[in-house]
Amino acid sequence: MGLWSVIAEALRALFRRPVTVQSLTKAGQGVPVPERYRGRITFDREACIGCLLCIRTCPTGTILATEDRKVEFRLDHCIFCGQCVEICPKDAVKHTSNFEVVVSNRETLVIK
Numbered sequence: 427m428g429l430w431s432v433i434a435e436a437l438r439a440l441f442r443r444p445v446t447v448q449s450l451t452k453a454g455q456g457v458p459v460p461e462r463y464r465g466r467i468t469f470d471r472e473a474c475i476g477c478l479l480c481i482r483t484c485p486t487g488t489i490l491a492t493e494d495r496k497v498e499f500r501l502d503h504c505i506f507c508g509q510c511v512e513i514c515p516k517d518a519v520k521h522t523s524n525f526e527v528v529v530s531n532r533e534t535l536v537i538k
C-alpha cells in the first residue's frame with residue numbers, strides 16, 4: 427500500500443460512521459447493555475434468610491458466611507455466572523447492569 431492510498435484511507439475514515447460502539451461515556455451515563463446482562467451483584471441483607479445455598483452453588487468461593495449467619499460477597503473473585511441469583515429463594519441477590527468493577531482498593535468490592 428503506497429503512501430497516497432494510506433492518506434486516502436485515513437481521509438475516508440475521517441468521514442465514515444464508526445463501526446464500533448463507544449465504550450467510554452460521560453459521567454453518570456451508562457453504556458447500554460442487554461436487559462438480562464449479568465453485571466455487578468447487589469445483595470439485600472434484610473431479605474436474606476441465611477440458608478447459605480448461594481455459598482454451596484458459587485464456583486469461585488466469592489461468598490462467605492458471616493457471624494450473624496448471613497453472607498458477604500467478595501466480588502474480586504466473582505465471575506458473574508449468576509448461580510447465586512438463580513438459587514436464592516428470597517431474591518436477595520440480583521445482578522445489575524454495572525460492569526465497572528475496577529477499583530484501587532479490593533475492600534470496596536466486599537458487599538455485606
Ligand code: SF4
Binds near residue numbers: 510
Ligand atoms: S455470580 Fe457466580 S461467581 Fe459471582 S457470587 Fe454469584 S455464584 Fe459466585
Ligand code: SF4
Binds near residue numbers: 514
Ligand atoms: S441464598 Fe439468598 S437467602 Fe440464602 S444465604 Fe444466600 S443470599 Fe441469603
